[in-house]
Amino acid sequence: MKLGKATREAFGLALAQLGETNPDIVVVDGDVGNSTRTELFGKKYPTRFFNVGIAESNLVSVAAGLASSGKRAWLASFAAFVMCNAYDQLRMSVAFPCLDVKVVGTHAGISIGEDGPSQMGIEDVGLACSLPNFTVIVPADEPSTFKAIEALNKMRTPAYLRAGRPNVPIVYEGDFEFQIGKANQLRAGSDLTIIAYGLMIGPVLQAAEELAKTGVQARVLDMHTIKPLDHAAVLAAAKETGRIVVAEEHLLHGGLGSAVAMSVVRQHPVPMRFVGINDTFAESGKPDELLAKYGLTAADIVKAARDLPARK
């Protein structure tokens, strides 16, 4: 697979592009605009860009005040900081009044590498899903990030988008559909379904190829929207393939695995396995070393798939 830009870079480019045709868009930064790439917007539209300093609580509530005054507010910070430092503000200033604030958390997951656990958002998706009125999206690559940002811009309700630090392989080439709340099938298969989002899509596709060598055909779903979940795609996966693996660069508690499991149990129970971060913080290291050490590689996904009971 060809390597594309990091999803944070794609977000920054897409937002700067939206600024041209959307004069009501304003962007609030907590002094990480060169990391989150909102500086691309800020350089083009300095009067609509507000760096409020290292103050995440204020960052979120200022965006809310702009939104309740008719602006279309976007804000970005590291996933760990905006979600964990400013959760009460996301809850009370944004989610409860259901304002048009788009929250972007970059540097998510352990794939940020050397900076270590204090900087790694590994609970952000679960926290975002616990905010009523929020839509939660994690795009897998550069092209789908562009489409996700465009789609979010059409909504007037709050949303969280998770973006990553490293460059990631291009999953979507040429024309493709991206609809919020609708999973994309990336590979056909009837022996099991592997559901994932974000950075894990690459290893999942590799794992599917590996499994195919032994005659196991895996369906692969890019569940880019965690909330609202595509329950129809989950039901079809359970019914048609009988077994499900969920893989995510996130704590197992409260992530996509939890959401899919709830959907499966309610609609059509089948055996499931989960690949994710198992109730631990990670550490500093190279991204690939960390993904291997904490069990987020193609081999881990293959192992989880082989651990499933055989189809009845």
Place this chain on the structure above:
Amino acid sequence: MTVRLSLPDLLAKAKVIRRHIVMSTTAAASGHPTSSMSATDIVTALYFGGVMRYDAKNPTAPGRDKFILSKGHAAPLLYAILAEAGYFSTDLLPTLRKIGSPLEGHPNYRRLPGVEASTGSLGQGLSIGVGAALAAKLDNFDARTYVLTGDGEVAEGQIWEAVMSAAKYRLDNLVCIIDQNGYQQTGATSDVLDLRPLVPKFEAFGWFAQEINGHDVNEILIAFDKAKHIKGKPSAIVCRTVKGYPIHQMLASDPNHHGKPLTKDEAEQAYAIIG
């Protein structure tokens, strides 16, 4: 549009507001009447003393002045003010805190016209006000935002994050009013976390700050007028108030009386004192 009552009418309006506060919280058998009454003269002056421009019939009109109740537990005051200003009927006031009523325990932006922010988790209103003031500047509206906080509330770190950013953006269309009634949930603010004097703290962050008697309507109006004429910096008005004013002597055995409604008998006494 503005509503500018004469001084005697303004004082009479404040009495009506206080009676609404007592009536609604006693009917609800819960709520924060004393936290509402300390700020009554300030907010009455804002809405009925010719300070704020608003149109109750068009509550989301672009370019309106905004009032944000950051100390959301004083919701009974906000509801009484909005009802008297014509945003909704005063008949709604006795439904305070009852299921189905939009007059929730703390203000809900989505359920009631005239409520500019959902508050109740202390410390967020001033930041929301910063956002509103920035938006007004971007749109070239001559619109002002007034935020009311408690004196216990300013212990929240976010207040000072907002203070710093308001100074950076020279938000002379933003006013932070501190209802310094001297009490918070568990006791006197001087015992819990004494941040007085507040004026030099705001000044140190680049604000224009005044300290006034928050029950003297003339002083309040003069302070708001001064704030309007300050250019290039935001304004703070520290209002010395008395929790429960003017029924504080009736509650002398419990001067804080935080989050407690009056009994029906106490309410009757209170109406007599308010006049």
